Amino acid sequence: MTDPFALADDLGPEKIIHVTDVPTGLRAILVVDNTACGPAIGGCRMAPDVSLEECFRLARAMTRKNAAAGLPHGGGKSVIFADPHQPAAAKEKLIRAFARAIGEVTSYIIGPDMGTDETAMAWCKDEIGRAVGLPPEIGGIPLDELGATGWGVTASVEVAAKHIGLNLQGARVAVQGFGAVGKHAARFLAEIGCVLVAASDSRGTLVNPKGIEVAALIALKAEGKSVVDGKGEKAGVDAIIDVECDIWIPAARPDVLNEGNVGRLKTKILAQGANIPATAGAEAALEKRGVVILPDFIANAGGVICASVEYHGGSASQAFATIKDKISQNTREVLESAKAKGVSTRQAANELAERRIRRAMGFRG
């Protein structure tokens, strides 16, 4: 088992709380990583195979993401060791028990993540009076339905395209993972003139160099079908990596690009919609080839920016304006700093986030 103290460095974590509740069978961990910028916001993940280490890595990623986005929030994360597909009544008991257990930890604001959703956040709000990612009926902004993260990815791509002189009219886009992030990124990019030439989901890849109609593909997915039911050439799940394009958007799983397959990717911009979609080795290989990497916690911050605007009582249109503003500004800063210092965009992004965190830490007694 991971030694909790071995995880600590000078940024955090501030608190690691292990929770058990015998009547419900709840087993959970909360990591509040760093609250220098404000109370931590981070999702609650429910899965049978979560771990303290995963919870800590995700909490640290939130510390960076929230600081980079200039939010008045630190980073945290929680995990519940359980099957997310269990009967709803049992799941509700677990989530409510967890919310009560962390009720007094006011330095953490719970949000949705894998295995939890807006209904789960409504239960938490009901128990302890605070949560983000709520249903619209109780003040939430439906960020996945509106495409907050895809909107932010698009803002980041626009800045990067300008940076390298890529004309977005007719620019070819390939999206891995046509879900909440991927489909909206494709939709917003198509609205500004890009052409979706390939999209994949867990069942396969659809390729059409002449262009795929994004609205039709979104409608297909809404019927529960796969992208491969759309018009175009059908290929295996992994074939998305071989599609030549200008903008490649991972929006599915972690570490999908690694040393073993990165040589196959032919793109100019890698816009990271998913969290940690590429290994460090893959990113290094791509930068060597001149591919512009838009790091995950810069490009995919739209969701948490939206959650923060919701928490502070703002509207969906305010959230979208804030996302565009913050992500465009950060992307510009990261690209210019990486170029000026001759470092990777990942390093420039880490420096940007850590500078803000350390400055905020300096204001504390």
Ligand code: NAD
């Ligand atoms: P989602 O479940 O809505 O969509 C994921 C899609 O990926 C699905 O269409 C699924 O079929 C597909 N998929 C799964 N395995 C695949 C594979 N091996 N190859 C191709 N496609 C595959 O999830 P989402 O909310 O869109 O999140 C996607 C990623 O973005 C995750 O890594 C998530 O952590 C990250 N993220 C999401 C948000 C958000 O606001 N939803 C914000 C930041 C980061």
